[in-house]
Amino acid sequence: MSEQQPSDLRSARWFGPHDLTGFIHRTAIQAEGFSKFAIKDRPVVGIANSWSELVNCNIHFKMLADAVKRGVLMAGGLPLEFPTISLGESLMKPSAMQFRNLMAMDVEESIRAYPLDAIVLLGGCDKTVPAQLMGAASADVPTIMLTGGPQEPAYFRGKQLGVGTDTWKYADELRAGTITQDDFNELEASAKPTAGHCSEMGTASTMTSIVEALGMCLPGTASIPAVHARRASAAEATGRRAVEMALSGGPRPSDVLTEQAFDNAITLLMAVGGSTNAVIHLLALARRVGYELQLDRFHEISQRTPRIANVRPSGEHLIAQLFNAGGISAVLKELDPLLHAGAITVTGESLSDGYRNAPAPDGDVISTLSEPFDTSGGIAVVRGSLAPKGAVIKRSAASPELLKHRGPAVVFEDIYDLGRRIDDPDLEITEDSVLVLRNSGPTGAPGMPEWGMLPIPERLLRKGVRDIVRISDARMSGTAFGTTILHVSPEAAVGGPLAAVRDGDHILLDVQEQRLDLEVPQDEIERRLAEAVPPAPKYRRGYGKLFVDHVTQADEGCDFDFLQKLPDEEPQRLPH
């Protein structure tokens, strides 16, 4: 891309004119203590920072933003950092997912409204990354992302922990009576030793890895630990690159986020056994650039992509070990025959230019394509009379013997019903039962919380049962596991067949055949649905109302319908 004249810069529309408006804009910057020299003929790089004391995963972002600024200044740009709302997976209620679209709107409108020539996105915790990508994609100003990196591995009684994965495991052991409350308290103090996002291939690491596969960050940066010196130097390099992007006017997100880039992202997702949440975020992101990505594309790519990363929850290691084995670049390099290697990235070069020098697979953390850890990808799509528009299962984290299963339903009306009755000694349930949770989807919950890993009844846990088939219109944490069918679409609250299931109905799951059927005659399903009374909306005002009125179903990514790119939409590049 050719260099622009300083007068071509977007920010020059604010700072260039020798009139009263230009005067007011320039005084606003000088009021912050900058000289005229700082804004004269110089690209302005906005740093969208999701730092917040409410988001432990992103708590080191002030330091990273400083390193980005250093890079911008070295390259002759003016860095201006701005806050956005931030989404912390652990603390936000009812669910960080309910606010992903709000954060995306904040990011989009901040970029659009201010005199910025290029953007550096700083995101880490689960929802911050897709929210920033979605907002930046819609604003379509040249953008590069710097992800926050995983926290250091935690240790408990000498054993390395996956923050999420092991929390679920030990919580079940506590309920099963095999560990004590004291043990569990000790785990609490050990679980999160440093800043950074979750340390296994949960949603955060999946999304940050996908950023590299999409070509939206500098190559080799996705897996660098949060507190590693190289993350700060990557931040500096990102700042330098942002200035080059500002000067050349690109690439813009719409240049990078092509169909090929999405294929590459999905291939990586499958190869690392990544989070099912990524399916939703990629469906939403694609629609921000006018690409109607379909759920079936995930299944097609999953079928042809072996799992070559041995990381939790699908494998054994943490992102720290993946980094030492060459990181996502090494995974991408091995995947080369399955990728669109020529896809353009924010470097202005191809994806393969970025991973060319990555190391070969070590055979332990990263395998070769010919000797993979699994022959197909981690996520499968099923559909049938219980999920006409599809549902997903993370088969790499499921019990192989349950991937084909027929059993009687035990239905819970919502999460409160589940909480009241799951450990009821009178609940008729065996290890062959299929647990069904409804009214937990995008509009029903609302916000589609991570309730999909339904708890196993204590009675079964004490008998040694650790997995049974579970079905819901909810999502599941990227660190969770089990034979859980998620994202059933359409959800119960908008009249999906999940609303028609009754206790004792037989449900057939056959992942190999991609089937999920309610074995009840279709006319009976329809009769029951016609009689069903939809639950009352949970919000009557404010953002919650906007959410339930406009959120799309899981198979479209749960974005707001009015945020998807319009077919005839022209980029709005003029500020006023």
Ligand code: FES
């Ligand atoms: Fe923030 Fe897991 S809680 S990444």
Ligand code: MG
């Ligand atoms: Mg998570």
